[in-house]
Amino acid sequence: MAEPGRAGGQGGAGPAPRPNRAALHGARVLLGVSGGIAAYKAAELARELLRSGAEVQPLLTAAGERMVSRATFAALTGRPVPASLWDDPAAVEHVALARWGQVLVVAPATAHTLARLAAGLADDLLTNVALAFPGPVVVAPAMHTEMWQHPAPGPTSSCWRAAASWSCPRPPAR
Numbered sequence: 001m002a003e004p005g006r007a008g009g010q011g012g013a014g015p016a017p018r019p020n021r022a023a024l025h026g027a028r029v030l031l032g033v034s035g036g037i038a039a040y041k042a043a044e045l046a047r048e049l050l051r052s053g054a055e056v057q058p059l060l061t062a063a064g065e066r067m068v069s070r071a072t073f074a075a076l077t078g079r080p081v082p083a084s085l086w087d088d089p090a091a092v093e094h095v096a097l098a099r100w101g102q103v104l105v106v107a108p109a110t111a112h113t114l115a116r117l118a119a120g121l122a123d124d125l126l127t128n129v130a131l132a133f134p135g136p137v138v139v140a141p142a143m144h145t146e147m148w149q150h151p152a153p154g155p156t157s158s159c160w161r162a163a164a165s166w167s168c169p170r171p172p173a174r
């Protein structure tokens, strides 16, 4: 896992870094899955984390759930996957989950979710957990290059504005 609080990786080119499986053993990982086409890869990521001995709590956005079902993640991880912020109000789940997790990984992170996270918006379970979560956040932006490179206060600037507290890959060279 990348060092918390630092931007890492080169975004795109080069071989994927090898996971440090020993470091992940026993780790409690909050896995945010937003609605990019790469959501199918998050299922494999969950499996790899589990193989490393981590516990994985999936948190899907509504669009993420349109890509891959909650049932898939529940079956893979052996944990219930909450449908929304409002599943169990008495449990105040977003706070309980934020306290449970040791690291928050958002993979894939859509342009929309990156912007929400960077702006501190809290309009669904994932973003509420993120806001309540004091630990390290690792984001894996995934979108078309045009979206990533858009000059509006969108994905790239969201990522870098927040890079002081997130692990975020470097944008590809233009």
Ligand SMILES: Cc1cc2nc3c(=O)[nH]c(=O)nc-3n(C[C@H](O)[C@H](O)[C@H](O)COP(=O)(O)O)c2cc1C
Binding pocket: 033, 034, 035, 036, 037, 038, 061, 062, 063, 064, 109, 110, 111, 112, 113, 114, 142, 143, 144, 147
């Ligand atoms: C087939 C399809 C693929 C998409 N892939 C991406 C993607 O890779 N990255 C992205 O940022 N948005 C992608 N989107 C758009 C997001 O689903 C949309 O912005 C959504 O509002 C994101 O919501 P969320 O961030 O809350 O999950 C895709 C949409 C569709 C229909």
